[in-house]
Amino acid sequence: MPVAATSTFDLLRTEIAGIEVEKIVSQFGTPCYVYDMQMIRRRVEDLSMFDTIRYAQKACSNIAILDRLRRLGVVVDAVSAGEVRRALAAGFDPHSNPPGIVYTADVFDREALDLVAERSLHVNCGSPDMIEQLGAVSPGASVTLRINPGFGHGHSQKTNTGGPQSKHGIWHMDIDRCLRLADMHNVAITGLHMHIGSGTDLEHLSQVCQSLERTAEQIGRTLTTISAGGGLPVPYREGQSYVDLEQYYALWDQTRKRLEQRFGHPLRLEIEPGRYLVAESGFLIAEIRAVKQMGENTFYLLDAGFNDLARPILYGAYHPISITHRGGVAPSERIDVVVGGPLCESGDIFTQEEGGFVAKRSLPPARVGDFLILEVAGAYGFVMASNYNGRYRPPELLIEDGTVHCIRRRETFEDLISGETIPPVAT
Ligand SMILES: Cc1ncc(COP(=O)(O)O)c(C=O)c1O
Structure with missing residues (x-):
């Protein structure tokens, strides 16, 4: 039981629950949610x-x-x-x-x-x-x-x-x-x-x-x-x-x-409990798709946005972030960056504080094609995902005893428009 234990988070990550991040991504793409069943089991035992x-x-x-x-x-x-x-x-x-x-x-x-x-x-x-x-x-x-x-x-x-x-x-x-x-x-x-x-x-x-x-x-x-x-x-x-x-x-x-x-x-x-059982089991893996300099700010822009994880824009919630370098190179320096998503909304920022103030995070340098992982994302993560900006909701994966199970597939364009109809035009 984690009695009053304090937590530490690594800024570099190569695997989740024993499975290489690059392997998960090569099979399921990004963005994707990954849950670690072992962590859920541990949290159930605690209670x-x-x-x-x-x-x-x-x-x-x-x-x-x-x-x-x-x-x-x-x-x-x-x-x-x-x-x-x-x-x-x-x-x-x-x-x-x-x-x-x-x-x-x-x-x-x-x-x-x-x-x-x-x-x-x-x-x-x-x-x-x-x-x-x-x-x-x-x-x-x-x-x-x-x-x-x-x-x-x-x-x-x-x-x-x-x-x-x-x-x-x-x-x-x-x-x-x-x-x-x-x-x-x-x-x-x-x-x-x-x-x-x-x-x-x-x-x-x-x-x-x-x-x-x-x-x-x-x-x-x-x-x-x-x-x-x-x-x-x-x-x-x-x-x-x-x-x-x-x-x-x-x-x-x-x-x-x-x-x-x-x-x-x-x-x-x-x-x-909701959060206690599942929050720490969950990871949202995204790919860095642009690295931009805007005045004094460096932005990592991802293929995941607040349509995938809404807690930062809703509550100014803080999620630990780690980087997986494609090919495994792990520089030791740190730079202050703002992390944002692809949405056409200036609030689409993962490193924000309550009230919408943009904050910077000290992270390892990364390039387009590297992966950024939003951690402790298992609670109020996927369940709040939406199709805003015509984006497909990501897959959910469960890692259990060394096997990755796809427990919800990525949505498709057909899912996006299912239920919509164009009424006939009156002539
Ligand atoms: C009635 C009720 N029970 C349990 C929960 C779970 O809360 P938490 O995820 O913080 O444990 C909520 C959350 O809103 C709730 O409204």
Whole structure:
């Protein structure tokens, strides 16, 4: 377990999970996402003290990743009908104990409500309205409530999911109303969940635990599960450390035990990580297609843009970068460069800070044809990819026990225009 360990990142890389970068590229081209299964396995093992690891598949929802996580005993959360169907396609059993799939959202769109009713899925309600809507189609259902405790935390304002400015969860003062709604609509509240944002630290966590305990006491003995939500951070920068998982678990376990004493029955303790399980497994390999000097700035321009990895433009997120020199030459000098993509957008810069300010990174000198790898890209990477500027979404590759599996092929022009039609012209 990486207890408070700090991380280091190399600026030069020749292989990923034991496979040469040049070999991967010669077979699958660039840009491409590569996931290292060994790293995912390690991260699952780190959390094995929790009764249930419920993977927030929004972080990386390829069905091959879901399949492998299911085989490791992990269950999933789904935020849309599409994610429910992904989980079903990957073999999760919605009626296992604990449920293999939980629908967690702040709203039901119509398709999701129909699917939840049809498959009798367990729901984690993020709005009081959901209790009413579910009760109307699935009387007798049991639900979890996702509570907004009145405060939040996040690595960026955009990933803070608690407090009065957040749209997420049921406001902590609304519990009585939820209890009345549940009674009226014949719904049982069996779970309680708090996710205040991505990038949790231990200080915020103890506040979350206290708040969850107060809410649990209000709901009472119908509860059988409490969920710590997601938000476990991973290091993206040199020298950043992991959360101390032993302390993290201890805080939740103490909360659980106090509630068990009060209720007189066991409570299941779930954790719902997305990023923690997959971020470090992922690499986005791109080719450097131009090296330009613009005044005092040197730019490496890649064949991957924010259509492939949106976190830098969305949050000013920092990703470690390494270079693979074609032919393996590895100069030891460093130069300060700006790294950008091919899109017709000045914001298409991977080395930017929140607010869009262009930053420089000290990297090895490189030439057109060398490869640049954006690392720690497995979470909120491919899943946010788009076809902006008519670009095809890249392939996803999974390296498992020394073999590279293509788990999603590169899109083609036919994929790009599929579903589009030109209407006849009125004559
Ligand atoms: C309800 C819920 N659970 C879990 C997660 C996963 O968060 P993370 O990837 O930071 O662990 C999210 C992320 O938005 C979420 O909204």
